[in-house]
Amino acid sequence: MQSEPSAALRHRTVEGPAGRLHLVEQGTGPLVLLVHGFPESWYSWRRQLPALAAAGYRAVAIDVRGYGRSSRPAATDAYRMLDLVEDNVAVVRALGAEDAVVVGHDWGAGIAAVSALLHPGVFRAVGLLSVPYAPPGGPRPTDVFGLVGGPEQEFYVSYFQEPGRAEAEIEPDVRGWLAGFYAALSADTMPAPGEPDPHFVAPGGLLRDRFPAGVLPAWLTEDELDVYAGEFERTGLTGALNRYRSMDRDWEDLAPYRGAPVEQPSLFIGGTLDASTTWMSDAIAAFPATLPGLTASHLLDGCGHWIQQERPEEVNRLLTGWLATLTG
Numbered sequence: 001m002q003s004e005p006s007a008a009l010r011h012r013t014v015e016g017p018a019g020r021l022h023l024v025e026q027g028t029g030p031l032v033l034l035v036h037g038f039p040e041s042w043y044s045w046r047r048q049l050p051a052l053a054a055a056g057y058r059a060v061a062i063d064v065r066g067y068g069r070s071s072r073p074a075a076t077d078a079y080r081m082l083d084l085v086e087d088n089v090a091v092v093r094a095l096g097a098e099d100a101v102v103v104g105h106d107w108g109a110g111i112a113a114v115s116a117l118l119h120p121g122v123f124r125a126v127g128l129l130s131v132p133y134a135p136p137g138g139p140r141p142t143d144v145f146g147l148v149g150g151p152e153q154e155f156y157v158s159y160f161q162e163p164g165r166a167e168a169e170i171e172p173d174v175r176g177w178l179a180g181f182y183a184a185l186s187a188d189t190m191p192a193p194g195e196p197d198p199h200f201v202a203p204g205g206l207l208r209d210r211f212p213a214g215v216l217p218a219w220l221t222e223d224e225l226d227v228y229a230g231e232f233e234r235t236g237l238t239g240a241l242n243r244y245r246s247m248d249r250d251w252e253d254l255a256p257y258r259g260a261p262v263e264q265p266s267l268f269i270g271g272t273l274d275a276s277t278t279w280m281s282d283a284i285a286a287f288p289a290t291l292p293g294l295t296a297s298h299l300l301d302g303c304g305h306w307i308q309q310e311r312p313e314e315v316n317r318l319l320t321g322w323l324a325t326l327t328g
Contacts, residue, residue: 009024009025010024010025011024013069013070014090014091014095015094016065016071016086016087016091017090018087019070019071019073021062021065021090022062022063022068022070023042023061023062023091024042024049024060024061024062025049025059025060025061025095026049026059027052027054027056028053028056028058029056029057029058030057030058031057031058031060031099031100031101032052032057032058032060032100032101032103033062033092033123034048034059034060034061034062034103034104035062035064035088035102035104035105035109035111035112036062036064036067036106036108037104037105037106037109037130038107038241038243039232039237039240040105040106041067041068041227041228042062042068043224043227043228043231044061044306045059045308047308047309047312047316048061048312048316048319052319052320052323055320058095058097060091062088064084064108064111065078065079065083065084065087065239066079066242066243067235067239068231072235072239076245076246077246079239079242079246080246081110081250081254082250082253082254084111085114085115085119088111088115088122099121099122099124100123101123101124101125101126101323102116102126102127103128103129104126105129105130106129106131107131107243109128109131112126113126113128114136116262116264117262118257120263120264125264125326126262126265126267127266127268128266128267128269129268129308129315130269130270130271130274130305130307131276132276132280132284133262133266133268133290134280134283134286135259135261136254136255136258140251141157141248141250142158142161142247145157145158146158149200153197153200154201154203155199156199156200156201157244157247159201160244161245166207166241167237167238169206169207169208170232171237174233174237175226175233176208177208177211178225178232179220180208180211180212181207181208182216182306183211183215183217185304185305185306186217186219186306186310187273187302187303187304188218188304189216190212190273191210191212195210197210198210199275218310219306219309219310219312220309261289261290262290262291262293263292264293265325265326266295267294267295267296267319267322268284268291268296268298269297269307270298270299270300270307271300271302271305271307271310271311272301272303273303274303274305274307275305277299284297295325296318296321298318
């Protein structure tokens with residue numbers, strides 16, 4: 001695809017099913033919708049927007065419902081997967097596009113995959129970063145997560161699911177908590193093998209007790225941390241955490257799609273040091289059945305969870321190379 005000089009970032013809001021959806025776009029051409037995870041914002045795609053624009057695409061990064069400048073409904077069940085998928089559809093329609101390639105990271109990968117599953121006519125291809133696709137189905141999520149870790153420690157997902165509990169830990173020191181969380185899952189700052197796992201909470205403790213202290217990962221500057229912290233200091237964390245609190249509702253809503261593959265052309269990029277890829281290695285092994293349209297799968301050696309920020313040049317190369325193989 002012919003490259004062209006990319007325009008500046010453009011901020012705008014569009015109307016979604018639950019109110020305002022904030023997005024940032026750059027470039028012109030086929031639409032590529034970028035969906036972030038927890039605890040981030042559109043800003044996590046800051047190094048992809050110009051690269052995609054320069055490659056001839058209209059790159060659009062959203063603030064997912066509950067984050068940043070997008071609306072934050074009060075009801076917990078307003079953060080169910082079906083509603084977040086409809087937000088993505090609303091963005092594509094508001095931008096006047098017939099279809100889009102959707103790319104997601106972390107929770108955004110799940111939102112992207114289900115968007116493609118439910119609306120194959122709108123989302124013609126799907127890129128998944130860090131979290132592999134696992135079809136709907138299986139046991140109820142809270143039952144599974146309640147067993148992870150055993151009696152001596154609690155899995156972070158269960159910790160996040162209890163209303164108000166994680167907020168009480170995070171919101172008194174948003175910036176410090178985010179710095180520790182980002183460092184805990186980054187390749188260059190994560191705890192060494194054998195040290196306490198930051199995905200778990202000790203009885204009576206806090207999640208941050210196991211975070212690295214006083215260090216930022218190489219991909220994150222103090223000014224960039226300020227951007228993330230400023231947004232969450234303004235919005236609080238409840239909207240973001242409600243995604244975890246909606247998982248059983250998703251399990252019920254998506255029961256008709258139990259075991260369903262995503263048929264469209266797809267891409268997966270993960271990090272070898274990311275628990276999302278190591279814990280879900282069975283899901284990656286199942287890609288021939290669950291992602292029959294998979295055209296490329298990459299595990300970046302020595303990379304942690306924040307993949308498009310830890311390895312932006314490599315991710316940009318893989319992403320634009322994959323996009324160039326798609327028609328339209």
